[in-house]
Amino acid sequence: MRALFIGASALSALVAAEARGAAASGTDAEREGGAAKAGEGSKKEAQISPETGRMGDEERAAWQRELGGRIGEDPEELINIHGLWTQETLAVPKNGDIAVGEDIAAEVVDNFFRCHFTDQSTDIDEKLLPVLVRAAKQFEVDRVEIVSAYRSEKHNLNLRKKSRHVARNSQHTHGTAVDFRLPGVHVSRLHRWARSLRLGGVGYYPSSGFVHVDTAEVRYWTLR
Ligand SMILES: [Zn+2]
Numbered sequence: 530m531r532a533l534f535i536g537a538s539a540l541s542a543l544v545a546a547e548a549r550g551a552a553a554s555g556t557d558a559e560r561e562g563g564a565a566k567a568g569e570g571s572k573k574e575a576q577i578s579p580e581t582g583r584m585g586d587e588e589r590a591a592w593q594r595e596l597g598g599r600i601g602e603d604p605e606e607l608i609n610i611h612g613l614w615t616q617e618t619l620a621v622p623k624n625g626d627i628a629v630g631e632d633i634a635a636e637v638v639d640n641f642f643r644c645h646f647t648d649q650s651t652d653i654d655e656k657l658l659p660v661l662v663r664a665a666k667q668f669e670v671d672r673v674e675i676v677s678a679y680r681s682e683k684h685n686l687n688l689r690k691k692s693r694h695v696a697r698n699s700q701h702t703h704g705t706a707v708d709f710r711l712p713g714v715h716v717s718r719l720h721r722w723a724r725s726l727r728l729g730g731v732g733y734y735p736s737s738g739f740v741h742v743d744t745a746e747v748r749y750w751t752l753r
Pocket residue numbers: 557559677701706707708732741742
């Protein structure tokens with residue numbers, strides 16, 4: 530299984546997303562905790578000669594064999610994980626579970642979930658991406674929207690100035706939390722499902738329309 534990374538940035542879309550994100554963010558009440566993570570991965574690509582910028586004969590033959598093997602197959606179904614602030618989409622195969630460091634490089638995940646405010650990245654807990662993929666499968670949707678993932682200290686401090694609900698030691702600053710929603714799925718259903726995982730913390734933000742999931746100790750809260 531191979532994950533695809535598609536980057537995109539359109540100014541008008543970004544402005545719209547910022548407006549949506551601003552409505553959803555800034556009201557976060559996470560409690561303290563911590564978690565470790567690790568991961569390393571590889572990505573297979575067609576080899577391009579650095580001198581000519583083209584594939585060699587051998588590489589071309591191998592690439593064509595691989596493409597030929599796919600003729601007649603249905604296109605792979607994908608889940609699009611979309612960052613509302615970055616306007617980037619991480620497309621992952623719908624079939625099977627995704628393992629960070631095996632199916633997708635940890636660096637790709639770390640970069641995708643980076644702090645949109647400072648562009649800094651950190652080691653993202655490898656348990657988070659599979660939760661998003663499982664959620665999409667559970668509710669049979671092909672899009673997951675990320676409201677907030679990693680937050681640099683600077684970004685978190687900034688949010689704290691705007692809202693008393695933002696925790697100083699938020700799990701978001703440890704790369705162990707993600708706020709997300711599934712378009713077309715009521716947030717109360719997503720919340721119930723997230724709690725059933727018993728993975729860690731689950732925050733319910735019904736008026737903002739998203740769920741917070743982290744990998745610290747199991748605990749629950751609601752912010753209406
Ligand atoms: Zn959160």
